[in-house]
Amino acid sequence: MYNYVMLIGTIVKIQPEFVVNQKYVNLTLSCTRPFRNSEGEYESDELVIRCYDYLGDVVQERLKEGTKVTVKGRLRQSNHQGLCWILADQVLFMGGGEMHAIDAEGKEDC
Numbered sequence: 001m002y003n004y005v006m007l008i009g010t011i012v013k014i015q016p017e018f019v020v021n022q023k024y025v026n027l028t029l030s031c032t033r034p035f036r037n038s039e040g041e042y043e044s045d046e047l048v049i050r051c052y053d054y055l056g057d058v059v060q061e062r063l064k065e066g067t068k069v070t071v072k073g074r075l076r077q078s079n080h081q082g083l084c085w086i087l088a089d090q091v092l093f094m095g096g097g098e099m100h101a102i103d104a105e106g107k108e109d110c
Helices: 053-062
Strands: 005-019 022-036 042-052 068-077 084-093 100-103
Touching: 005 042, 005 053, 022 053, 022 068, 042 053, 042 068, 053 084
Parallel strands: 042 084
Antiparallel strands: 005 022, 005 068, 022 042, 068 084, 084 100
16 A cells, blocks of 8 residues: 655745644645535635655745645554644645755655
8 A cells, every 4th residue: 555645825924833843834725625515616725734854944945925835755653543634745835937856765756
């Protein structure tokens, strides 16, 4: 089996966090659903994605609210109450006519 998540959306919030000796950035992404609700409107979901180490630093330095991105990652289960969160492996910036990808190992692709 393979644990894989691919999301496309707009950044709503970028928030740095600290846990014991570990820094990460929470990226809140608004993803529009591909279908209309009963009122004929598109709804969107706000999902929180964690970016650790180099990827978190790059996200915090280069991205801002309103930027469109694609996130490739995986689900991680929390130790508390069986909750899951999304761990980013790669972020593709899709703003201003340019595309720029950064992955968790620090590899950049233009």
